[in-house]
Amino acid sequence: MAIEIEKPSSVRLSKVAISKTHGEDSPYFAGWKAYDENPYDEIHNQSGVIQMGLAENQVSFDLLEKYLEEHHEVSSWGKGAPGFRENALFQDYHGLKSFRQAMANFMEQIRGGKAKFDPDRIVLTAGATAANELLTFILADPGDALLVPTPYYPGFDRDLRWRTGVKIVPIHCNSSNNFQITPEALEAAYQSAESMDLKVRGILITNPSNPLGSTIQSSVLNDILDFAAHKNIHLVSDEIYSGSTFSPSEFVSIAEILRNRNYKDAERVHIVYSLSKDLGLPGFRVGTIYSYNDDVVTTARRMSSFTLISSQTQHLLACMLSNHEFTQNYIKTNRERLNKRYDMIIQGLKKAGIECLKGNAGLFCWMNLSPLLNEPTRQGELELWNIILNQVKLNISPGSSCHCSEPGWFRVCFANMSEQTLRVALQRIHKFMEQRKVCSVNQ
Amino acid sequence: MGLLSRKATCNTHGQDSSYFLGWQEYEKNPYNEVNNPNGIIQMGLAENQLCLDLLEPWLMKNPDALGLKRDGISIFKELALFQDYNGFPAFKRALVDFMGEIRGNKVSFDPNHVVLTAGATSANETLMFCLADQGDAFLLPTPYYPGFDRDLRWRTGVEIVPIHCTSSNGFKVTLPAIEQAYRQAQKRKLRVKGVLITNPSNPLGTTMARDELDLLINFIEDRQIHLISDEIYSGTVFTSPSFVSVMEVLKDRNLDQTQVWERVHIVYSLSKDLGLPGFRVGAIYSNDPVVVSAATKMSSFGLVSSQTQYLLSAMLLDKKFTKEYMAENHKRLQKQQKDLVSGLEKAGIRCLDSNAGLFCWVDMRHLLKSNTFEAEMELWQKIVYHVKINISPGSSCHCIEPGWFRVCFANMSESTLKLAIQRLKSFVSSIGMKSQSHQELKSLRRKARNNWVFRLSLQSFYDREQDTTTKVSFSYRPHFMSLSNIAATLDAAA
Numbered sequence: 024m025a026i027e028i029e030k031p032s033s034v035r036l037s038k039v040a041i042s043k044t045h046g047e048d049s050p051y052f053a054g055w056k057a058y059d060e061n062p063y064d065e066i067h068n069q070s071g072v073i074q075m076g077l078a079e080n081q082v083s084f085d086l087l088e089k090y091l092e093e094h095h096e097v098s099s100w101g102k103g104a105p106g107f108r109e110n111a112l113f114q115d116y117h118g119l120k121s122f123r124q125a126m127a128n129f130m131e132q133i134r135g136g137k138a139k140f141d142p143d144r145i146v147l148t149a150g151a152t153a154a155n156e157l158l159t160f161i162l163a164d165p166g167d168a169l170l171v172p173t174p175y176y177p178g179f180d181r182d183l184r185w186r187t188g189v190k191i192v193p194i195h196c197n198s199s200n201n202f203q204i205t206p207e208a209l210e211a212a213y214q215s216a217e218s219m220d221l222k223v224r225g226i227l228i229t230n231p232s233n234p235l236g237s238t239i240q241s242s243v244l245n246d247i248l249d250f251a252a253h254k255n256i257h258l259v260s261d262e263i264y265s266g267s268t269f270s271p272s273e274f275v276s277i278a279e280i281l282r283n284r285n286y287k288d289a290e291r292v293h294i295v296y297s298l299s300k301d302l303g304l305p306g307f308r309v310g311t312i313y314s315y316n317d318d319v320v321t322t323a324r325r326m327s328s329f330t331l332i333s334s335q336t337q338h339l340l341a342c343m344l345s346n347h348e349f350t351q352n353y354i355k356t357n358r359e360r361l362n363k364r365y366d367m368i369i370q371g372l373k374k375a376g377i378e379c380l381k382g383n384a385g386l387f388c389w390m391n392l393s394p395l396l397n398e399p400t401r402q403g404e405l406e407l408w409n410i411i412l413n414q415v416k417l418n419i420s421p422g423s424s425c426h427c428s429e430p431g432w433f434r435v436c437f438a439n440m441s442e443q444t445l446r447v448a449l450q451r452i453h454k455f456m457e458q459r460k461v462c463s464v465n466q
Numbered sequence: 467m468g469l470l471s472r473k474a475t476c477n478t479h480g481q482d483s484s485y486f487l488g489w490q491e492y493e494k495n496p497y498n499e500v501n502n503p504n505g506i507i508q509m510g511l512a513e514n515q516l517c518l519d520l521l522e523p524w525l526m527k528n529p530d531a532l533g534l535k536r537d538g539i540s541i542f543k544e545l546a547l548f549q550d551y552n553g554f555p556a557f558k559r560a561l562v563d564f565m566g567e568i569r570g571n572k573v574s575f576d577p578n579h580v581v582l583t584a585g586a587t588s589a590n591e592t593l594m595f596c597l598a599d600q601g602d603a604f605l606l607p608t609p610y611y612p613g614f615d616r617d618l619r620w621r622t623g624v625e626i627v628p629i630h631c632t633s634s635n636g637f638k639v640t641l642p643a644i645e646q647a648y649r650q651a652q653k654r655k656l657r658v659k660g661v662l663i664t665n666p667s668n669p670l671g672t673t674m675a676r677d678e679l680d681l682l683i684n685f686i687e688d689r690q691i692h693l694i695s696d697e698i699y700s701g702t703v704f705t706s707p708s709f710v711s712v713m714e715v716l717k718d719r720n721l722d723q724t725q726v727w728e729r730v731h732i733v734y735s736l737s738k739d740l741g742l743p744g745f746r747v748g749a750i751y752s753n754d755p756v757v758v759s760a761a762t763k764m765s766s767f768g769l770v771s772s773q774t775q776y777l778l779s780a781m782l783l784d785k786k787f788t789k790e791y792m793a794e795n796h797k798r799l800q801k802q803q804k805d806l807v808s809g810l811e812k813a814g815i816r817c818l819d820s821n822a823g824l825f826c827w828v829d830m831r832h833l834l835k836s837n838t839f840e841a842e843m844e845l846w847q848k849i850v851y852h853v854k855i856n857i858s859p860g861s862s863c864h865c866i867e868p869g870w871f872r873v874c875f876a877n878m879s880e881s882t883l884k885l886a887i888q889r890l891k892s893f894v895s896s897i898g899m900k901s902q903s904h905q906e907l908k909s910l911r912r913k914a915r916n917n918w919v920f921r922l923s924l925q926s927f928y929d930r931e932q933d934t935t936t937k938v939s940f941s942y943r944p945h946f947m948s949l950s951n952i953a954a955t956l957d958a959a960a
Contacts, residue, residue, distance in 0.1 A: 036596060037599045040756065040757070040760040041756070079547060084542070087546070091540075098534065107521070107522055107525060108515075112518075149584050149771075153766075153768060164473070182767075186764065255469070303546060305549040306771070306772030306773070318474070319470065326620075328587050329767070329768055330584050333770065335771065
């Protein structure tokens with residue numbers, strides 16, 4: 024009988040498959056596991072872990088459900104399903120024209136008409152996750168680098184780097200100026216990449232920012248674009264939270280900046296958008312790339328073959344987003360409700376003696392717990408995080424998972440739960456802070 | 467400015483727009499029974515349109531599935547939030563049951579080994595990312611689906627080395643051919659990570675015989691490499707021999723607890739069997755937990771819409787419906803294929819004996835002016851322009867024998883098929899009138915030279931995009947005479 028020589032699977036699988044760049048071993052995911060094992064439930068498990076690490080928007084579902092109730096035909100291609108056949112066969116990577124038109128309109132409405140979008144520049148992808156990876160494949164070669172301001176969405180480590188082989192070089196931001204991106208920080212990041220022999224191909228910003236929950240100011244956007252032009256690199260603006268700005272006037276899109284400059288340098292700018300946050304539909308996998316660069320549009324469209332949006336879903340959303348009455352009302356109401364939630368959590372945290380970064384957008388706030396750290400280090404932050412997870416039973420995201428250079432900051436989500444659950448979470452935080460005061464007094 | 471990555475600027479996407487003929491001509495002048503009876507009939511698109519009328523009444527009878535309700539109660543919120551890359555459990559269960567049914571329940575599948583992806587396009591690419599590094603190679607029997615050149619190579623940097631099959635034995639895979647391909651890869655300093663087969667075959671329309679599958683299993687066992695079996699057409703087997711999946715052969719040979727079991731992976735999709743390419747439903751099935759784990763994480767880049775997962779879980783769980791559907795599907799496919807084969811026979815054109823797929827592999831070698839790919843192109847142009855039918859030339863599928871064409875039959879009505887056959891019949895008889903056709907050919911050549919710059923011999927048609935024809939790179943050079951104005955680049959660089 025032949026001796027079976029055990030070959031390690033690394034010989035058989037790719038380097039990509041066995042690498043850890045998917046990032047699922049970070050604390051970001053470990054918290055989710057703790058939640059999965061003991062999830063809070065208003066009725067059945069009141070002592071469970073409350074999930075505050077998931078940036079989902081659940082505050083406006085009733086508006087969507089009402090629309091669907093009143094418009095049955097959008098889910099079913101009409102009576103007798105005459106459109107079904109055509110829709111089921113439709114796999115054109117250009118995407119449904121009506122859907123692209125509706126997306127363009129929706130994006131314009133979110134920006135209060137301050138920017139115009141051409142439906143033929145919209146490339147559809149299965150979610151922003153796919154859009155960001157796709158753009159990276161197009162704009163950079165393996166071994167090249169993208170500059171990303173910290174703190175940033177932990178998923179970027181996987182989305183931008185895993186299969187593409189591209190590296191992320193951080194643009195360090197800190198609390199001294201509310202974590203704004205400065206020209207000095209941009210230059211420092213660029214130099215840092217150069218010193219590591221990495222070719223910088225672009226900058227990727229998230230505006231409004233995740234995890235900061237704040238919009239980027241006009242002047243900063245101009246600085247960033249100028250920097251990109253000067254270095255002859257690309258600028259990707261992930262505007263996935265653009266519809267979640269509490270006050271419409273406070274969000275300035277890079278599209279608006281370009282318009283104001285008569286589209287000078289536009290060919291290096293690409294916008295990513297998705298319906299996962301603003302409409303609360305992450306399950307439907309709807310992302311887009313909007314590029315002012317024809318070559319990027321053409322290539323992205325071809326690449327989107329690997330990640331097309333279900334035509335069934337395109338049809339549903341084309342109908343929904345073409346309904347102006349619905350979208351106007353949705354955008355306005357969603358903003359108001361998110362604002363209300365934000366106020367609620369900020370007030371609650373303030374009462375507990377906790378400060379947050381001043382925010383104006385998103386589904387989370389950026390909380391400062393640095394005064395509570397045993398030591399001002401990543402280790403100290405993780406220790407505190409563990410206490411909050413296991414004792415206070417709240418899953419929040421530690422700043423280190425977002426590559427924040429200052430320990431002690433945490434991202435806390437508020438839109439993925441009911442108001443009642445949020446109250447419970449705030450009560451727990453309050454109690455925790457009270458206990459700490461008592462402890463420190465007794466020492 | 468304008469600095470894009472090498473991937474963005476290379477031609478491996480295969481869609482160079484300098485050559486427009488087939489697809490664009492169809493787009494300009496599409497046949498329509500009522501509005502444009504003289505237009506070009508599309509026989510280059512492998513779509514199954516024969517049974518959509520069976521799906522429509524099912525949808526009407528199951529409003530909950532469409533309306534995102536469960537027992538009349540809205541579950542919209544649950545679905546809208548569902549983005550778990552492990553997939554909708556009910557859907558995976560329904561899918562594996564369906565896959566088992568297709569294989570006569572001779573194999574059963576574990577839903578935990580399934581990874582859902584946005585179409586087989588995504589599944590194939592994802593498997594490449596999991597199994598091979600940039601610069602590695604996979605062996606593929608020719609002729610093969612032109613889309614593989616993009617799907618397997620473009621972003622992954624993986625190479626394809628062909629296993630050449632010929633009409634001498636019905637295009638079956640032989641051991642010498644596989645070994646020759648392996649040696650070729652070694653010559654090119656490429657590390658072979660596996661073999662990828664499409665079973666049933668596109669473009670041949672045939673199922674693989676057990677001995678072929680045995681051969682392949684032995685080979686991958688011996689070389690310690692992977693085997694991917696793209697079984698996207700498994701539900702289109704309309705007559706004997708019945709479909710034998712590679713999984714069945716492994717089981718029958720008691721190899722299911724051995725190492726080789728973990729190196730065989732299946733790709734599936736609902737685009738062909740159910741005729742739902744727009745819904746983007748693909749799957750990878752693997753017995754290697756590391757592959758399942760990595761592929762699952764990668765599927766984040768191409769998840770199936772939860773709205774669609776829900777609809778299809780309801781549909782596939784209706785076992786009575788799927789049984790009836792598949793039976794009727796086979797019946798209609800068989801009839802349509804028979805009509806095409808017998809119609810072509812009457813025109814003196816033979817097809818490879820086929821029992822599956824949405825197309826026939828048609829032998830038009832006797833209609834070529836010479837046994838060259840240039841002659842194949844000439845014939846193809848004539849068929850597009852004069853006969854007004856768009857079909858896929860064998861060269862686009864990397865076939866090494868000129869004169870074979872893939873002709874699709876499942877994307878049209880019976881009457882359209884009849885018309886297409888009629889046109890071909892007239893064309894063949896007109897070829898008999900030699901002198902006249904020779905003049906036509908000369909003027910056609912002039913037309914071609916004057917109007918277009920096109921890349922010869924490497925055109926391929928994607929079954930999917932309604933876009934231009936593609937430029938595809940080869941690992942060997944077909945011999946052909948160059949005409950002026952033809953830019954024939956055989957660009958092997960990725």
